[in-house]
Amino acid sequence: MSDLDRHSELVTLMSASQTRLLAYVYSLTANRQSAEEIVQATNLVIWKKADSYVPGTNFIAWAFKIARFQVLEHRSRIGRDQLVYSQQLVDELADSMVCFDADDTLADRQAALGVCLAELPASRQELLWLRYRDALSLADVATRIGKSTNATNVLLHRLRQLLFDCIQRRLARNEGAL
Amino acid sequence: MTPEHDSLFDSLLARLADGVIAPDELARLEQLLLGNPERQRLYHDYLLNHLLLEQEGALRAEADCQVAPRNVSLKLTPPSARPKVEVANRNQWTFRGRRFAIAATILLMTGAVTLVLMRGEHGPNLATVVDSIGVEGAPRELTAEGAALDIGLPLNFSSGLVAVAMPSGAQLVIEGPASVMVLGPNRVQLDHGQLFATVPSPAIGFTVETGAASLVDLGTEFGVSARPDGLVETYVFRGKVRAESGNSAATLAIGEAITASKSAGVSAVRKFNESEVSFSRSIDGTSYLSVVEQLRPLAMYRFAPSSRSRQFESDFGSVHNSASIQGGVYAAAGGAIVAPNAADGYLRFVGVESQSILDSVHESLAQTQQYSIVAWVRVDEAGPQGIAAFAGEQGPEVELGAVLRVTSDGLLEHRCHFGRNAEFVQQLSTKPIPRGRWMHVVAAGGSHQNLHLYLNGEQVAAPVKLSGAIRTDCGTLVLGSGSARSLASDLHTGPLRGGIDEVAVFDRCLSEAEVQRMYASSISGKN
Numbered sequence: 001m002s003d004l005d006r007h008s009e010l011v012t013l014m015s016a017s018q019t020r021l022l023a024y025v026y027s028l029t030a031n032r033q034s035a036e037e038i039v040q041a042t043n044l045v046i047w048k049k050a051d052s053y054v055p056g057t058n059f060i061a062w063a064f065k066i067a068r069f070q071v072l073e074h075r076s077r078i079g080r081d082q083l084v085y086s087q088q089l090v091d092e093l094a095d096s097m098v099c100f101d102a103d104d105t106l107a108d109r110q111a112a113l114g115v116c117l118a119e120l121p122a123s124r125q126e127l128l129w130l131r132y133r134d135a136l137s138l139a140d141v142a143t144r145i146g147k148s149t150n151a152t153n154v155l156l157h158r159l160r161q162l163l164f165d166c167i168q169r170r171l172a173r174n175e176g177a178l
Numbered sequence: 179m180t181p182e183h184d185s186l187f188d189s190l191l192a193r194l195a196d197g198v199i200a201p202d203e204l205a206r207l208e209q210l211l212l213g214n215p216e217r218q219r220l221y222h223d224y225l226l227n228h229l230l231l232e233q234e235g236a237l238r239a240e241a242d243c244q245v246a247p248r249n250v251s252l253k254l255t256p257p258s259a260r261p262k263v264e265v266a267n268r269n270q271w272t273f274r275g276r277r278f279a280i281a282a283t284i285l286l287m288t289g290a291v292t293l294v295l296m297r298g299e300h301g302p303n304l305a306t307v308v309d310s311i312g313v314e315g316a317p318r319e320l321t322a323e324g325a326a327l328d329i330g331l332p333l334n335f336s337s338g339l340v341a342v343a344m345p346s347g348a349q350l351v352i353e354g355p356a357s358v359m360v361l362g363p364n365r366v367q368l369d370h371g372q373l374f375a376t377v378p379s380p381a382i383g384f385t386v387e388t389g390a391a392s393l394v395d396l397g398t399e400f401g402v403s404a405r406p407d408g409l410v411e412t413y414v415f416r417g418k419v420r421a422e423s424g425n426s427a428a429t430l431a432i433g434e435a436i437t438a439s440k441s442a443g444v445s446a447v448r449k450f451n452e453s454e455v456s457f458s459r460s461i462d463g464t465s466y467l468s469v470v471e472q473l474r475p476l477a478m479y480r481f482a483p484s485s486r487s488r489q490f491e492s493d494f495g496s497v498h499n500s501a502s503i504q505g506g507v508y509a510a511a512g513g514a515i516v517a518p519n520a521a522d523g524y525l526r527f528v529g530v531e532s533q534s535i536l537d538s539v540h541e542s543l544a545q546t547q548q549y550s551i552v553a554w555v556r557v558d559e560a561g562p563q564g565i566a567a568f569a570g571e572q573g574p575e576v577e578l579g580a581v582l583r584v585t586s587d588g589l590l591e592h593r594c595h596f597g598r599n600a601e602f603v604q605q606l607s608t609k610p611i612p613r614g615r616w617m618h619v620v621a622a623g624g625s626h627q628n629l630h631l632y633l634n635g636e637q638v639a640a641p642v643k644l645s646g647a648i649r650t651d652c653g654t655l656v657l658g659s660g661s662a663r664s665l666a667s668d669l670h671t672g673p674l675r676g677g678i679d680e681v682a683v684f685d686r687c688l689s690e691a692e693v694q695r696m697y698a699s700s701i702s703g704k705n
Contacts, residue, residue, distance in 0.1 A: 011364070011383030015346070018382065019233070023226035030194060030204060040397045043382050044418050044429065047396055089208050096218050106230075113230050131196075132235025138196040149198065157192030164227050 010050050013059040014043060019106055020060055021067055024097055028071045030084040038074050042067040061098055068094045108171060116166035120159070128159055186210070187217060195228045304328065305360045306343050311467060313338030313354065332359045339458050339467075346381035348395070350374065353458050361387065374401045374457040377417075391423035391438035400430075401457035410438045413455050466680070469699040470552070473692055475682040476542055542685035543568075544650035548624030549580055550684035551655070552696065556616045559675040562586045565619070566678070570652035579652030582621045584611065590638065592621040592631040596646035605631045605639035616677075618697045622687045624648060630687070635697030637690065655683055 021042060026035040045066050046053075053062060071090065075083060085093075117125065130141045142152040190207040193199040199207070211217050305327040313321045315336030320327075327333060327342060335354040342350040346364035356371020366373075367387040377384045377395040384395040386402050390410040393402060398417025404410045412421055414430040421428050421436050426443030428436050435450040458467075470478060543549055551566050561584075568579035581593040588610030595602040611617060611633065623629035625648045628641035658674045688696075 014382055015364075019226070019229055023222065023229055026225050026229070027222050030199075030207075032197070040417055043396045047394075047420060048429075084204050085208050086212075089212050092212065093218055093222070096215055097222055109226070110230055110234075113227070113234065117234065128231065129235060129238065132231045133238045135235070135239070138198055153192050153196050153198065154189075156196060157188060160192070160195070160224070160227065160231070161188070163231075164224065167227060168223075 009055055010046070010053065014046060014063075016106075017060050017063055021063055024064055024094075025067050025071060027093055027097060028068070028085070028090050029074070034074060038067065038070045041073075042070045045070065064094070064098055109167060112167040112170035113163065115170065116163050119166065120162070124159055124162075127155065131156055187220070191221065191224045195224065305345065305363070305366075307340060308343045308349075309339075309341040311339045313340060315354070327360045329360050329362060332357060334358075344381065344384065346384060347378045348381040348384040349376040351458050368402055368404045370404045370406045372401065372403045372457060374459050375399065376459070388438070390440050391421050391444060394420040394422065396420060399459075401455065403457075408439055412436050412438070413450055413457070466696065466700040469696050470680075470682050473682075473684070473688065473696070475552070475684050478680070478682040541653075543579075543648065543653050546624070546685045547648055547650070548622075548627070548685060548687045549648065550620060550622035550682075550686065550688040551580065551582060552618075552620045552680075552682040552684070552688070552693075553582075553657075554616050554679045555619045555676065556678075557584055557611060557613050557674070557676040559613065560588060561675075563674045563676075564656075564658065565674060566621075566658075566681070567656045568649075568652040569654050569656045570649070577649060577652050579649040580621060580623060582619065588613075590619065590631065590633060592623075592629055592639065594623050594629055594644050595649055595652070596625075596644055597649075601646065603629060603642050603644055605629055605642050607631065607633060607638040609638070618700065620688060620693050620696075622684075622693075624687045627687060630690070630693075632690075632693045632697075635694045655681075657681065 018039070021039050022035055025038045025042070026032060029035050029038065042063065046063060049066070053059065071094075075087075075090070117128075120128070127141070127145065130136050130144055131138070136144065138149050138153055138156075141156070142149045145152065147155070186206070187210050190199065190203055190210070193203060194207065207221075211221055307321055307323060307325040307327065309323055310321040313335050316334060319325060320331075320333055321335065321338075321340050333340070333352075334357045337354045339354070340352045340356075342352065342360075344350065344360075344363060344366075348364065350366070351374045352358055352368075353372040353374075356373070357369040358371060358373065359367045359369075361367050364381055364383055365385045365387065369389065373386060375384060375386065375395060376399050377397060382395060382397045386393040386395075388402065388404045388410045389408055390404075391412070393400070393412050396418040398419055399415040400417075400419045401413045401415065402410065403412075412419060412430065413435045414432055416432055418432075419430045421430060421438060421444050423438045423440070423443040428444045428447050430436060430447055433449055434447045435455075436447055437445040467478075549568065551568075553566060555565055557563065557565075563584050565582040565584065567581040567583075570577045570579070578595045581591070581595070583591050583593070585591050585606065590607040590611050591604055593602050593604040618632075618634050620630070620632040622632075623644055625646070626644060628643050630637060630641055631639040657678050
């Protein structure tokens with residue numbers, strides 16, 4: 001494989017794995033901003049280590065390993081008081097998430113999300129879009145709909161749960177069909 | 179797992195996703211996760227689904243923007259006739275196009291490997307012009323909003339700004355004179371011109387090919403300036419960029435820059451100060467030029483390297499954009515100004531007797547009895563020197579109206595002459611102005627009104643009242659001063675040694691809020 005081919009494949013794989021990587025790091029850090037930064041650092045390492053990636057092997061597992069190391073580095077840089085989770089939990093999560101990501105493709109999950117969203121009543125969708133399309137904070141959504149932040153948090157959670165249950169059902173159905 | 183724990187677990191997940199979880203709640207969440215693979219799975223999926231919802235929301239926001247009315251126009255047409263631009267904020271861009279990354283694939287196209295990201299449900303598979311401003315030298319159908327930029331089709335334009343959305347999610351602002359070509363959904367070729375790229379994480383790997391180097395983005399904001407002589411400069415404003423040229427390469431982090439050439443490859447990485455460089459990062463409703471246009475100037479001038487001046491045509495019918503140059507530093511060419519030095523993107527005055535005489539605005543001043551002169555100004559050397567003035571010829575004499583100059587003490591002076599007996603009032607800044615730095619300067623006033631003088635958005639002199647009527651016969655804007663018989667002799671002022679750019683003239687006295695809004699919209703100083 002030429003360098004150009006290798007470069008193109010790596011770019012494709014990196015692009016396709018960004019959401020997975022972010023979810024992985026977000027799970028390990030429980031901090032969205034830190035997760036974005038760590039994913040960026042991970043991208044850089046992946047790029048630098050491009051030569052050590054063997055085409056055709058499990059890219060996401062390789063990327064997760066690098067990301068895990070970056071999370072450890074991040075943890076060693078920040079103060080103890082800023083650590084959210086213990087090392088034990090980070091290790092457990094990191095080990096288990098490698099397995100989770102083999103189960104379904106992101107494209108399947110996204111497709112299921114699209115279908116499930118369409119099944120929601122318009123008023124429910126609009127509440128979700130206040131939070132996700134208009135990028136309003138929880139407090140702003142609460143103000144907009146005239147409810148307390150706690151009540152809004154619960155409402156949003158129920159909607160998310162509805163969606164996620166629907167997604168799981170659809171993914172399970174897909175699996176069964178295979 | 180007890181039902182109580184499930185309920186608490188759900189509640190904690192929701193609070194984490196909505197960004198309102200407290201430290202003690204995180205500790206509780208950890209307890210619930212430890213040693214429990216089932217909950218760990220739910221936790222991971224919940225956050226993954228939450229991220230996917232964010233992406234879906236961002237895509238919908240983007241789709242809304244594409245059909246929304248626009249609030250900025252290129253020409254100074256009446257507000258009612260103006261198309262409008264919806265301002266896209268950075269958060270919306272963060273996830274823009276993430277969908278495309280999912281179906282990424284590689285296609286071989288005409289001998290070159292081109293990464294093509296498959297068409298998503300919500301977007302086209304082509305680079306698209308999302309906005310443009312002041313574009314000259316290119317067919318309108320290539321730069322109009324919504325125009326598709328086909329792979330391999332060169333886009334050349336002599337001046338103006340074109341904003342392009344790549345299918346991958348990368349957002350580009352290209353500043354003319356430029357020659358650019360889309361090579362693929364996540365790759366462009368910049369032969370010359372300036373390009374600013376905002377690259378969300380799904381579009382990492384976005385590549386700018388230049389004659390001297392390949393610049394590969396790793397999730398960032400960066401600017402590339404490709405000069406006609408082959409030198410390419412790259413500046414990273416956020417994130418990281420990999421620059422590769424032949425056998426040399428460098429990774430740039432925030433605040434770092436390199437220069438690359440075909441012969442010398444990639445230079446050593448150096449630090450840069452954002453105020454030293456000028457990239458147009460957006461042309462949405464909050465960019466400096468857009469804000470100035472929204473305030474409806476009579477005319478505005480930008481001075482591009484090696485090209486005709488960018489003249490934003492005035493809708494004030496009697497103004498003709500004539501320009502004449504004296505002193506030999508700049509040459510007049512068909513009513514436009516040509517800078518002699520390709521590296522200069524502004525009017526550069528080098529201390530000889532030179533000036534640039536721009537529009538005549540007599541009629542407008544006579545009508546409103548008010549004025550504002552707005553400019554980015556850089557003074558390089560000490561000594562008295564003129565910056566801008568309204569002047570008028572009365573037989574052999576040159577009369578002056580409003581004048582903006584630097585005194586021998588280095589203070590900024592706004593002077594307004596009135597009446598027939600050379601009476602004037604003046605304002606002086608309380609402190610000397612800095613040298614060698616671009617400053618946003620505004621002088622505003624009107625008949626029987628207070629004069630105002632602003633430096634970088636702040637009033638730097640006490641307002642002083644003009645007790646007469648402004649001289650409406652002095653309606654020609656002179657930049658750079660220096661004419662021996664006019665500014666120099668009357669004001670004991672020498673020619674400017676420095677630069678002027680983005681000059682806007684108004685026939686009204688801008689408010690402090692308007693001046694501050696203008697200045698605040700200039701992200702990194704002069705564009």
